[in-house]
Amino acid sequence: MSKSLAQLERAFVEEAQQDRDRAEHLRRQAAARTRKRDLDRTHKRGSMRFGLLVLILIATAVLVTIAMFETLYYVMG
Structure with missing residues (x-):
């Protein structure tokens, strides 16, 4: 009995x-999955922000160019 109790x-x-x-x-x-999800989310946000920044810079350049040529047209015309 004592042997079986010890084994148990x-x-x-x-x-x-x-x-x-x-x-x-x-x-x-679970912690590794959470870290990976956080990194993926951060990367995705960074990519979207970079794309928005490029779009804003291009729009600004276009608007400044249009304004410059309109001003030149009014000055010369």
Whole structure:
């Protein structure tokens, strides 16, 4: 009886350790997924902001060019 009780206790301890290891592994995986999602989101936002910046710069250049030629037309005309 005492031998089987010791084996049962040992098995319980081993199973508890496996459960802790499994939980830690799942926690690490979840943290890695969260970091990857955050990095992807940050990259996507950065790309959109860069595209918006380029669009604004092009629009500004076009508007300044149009204003310059209209002013030149009124001055010369």
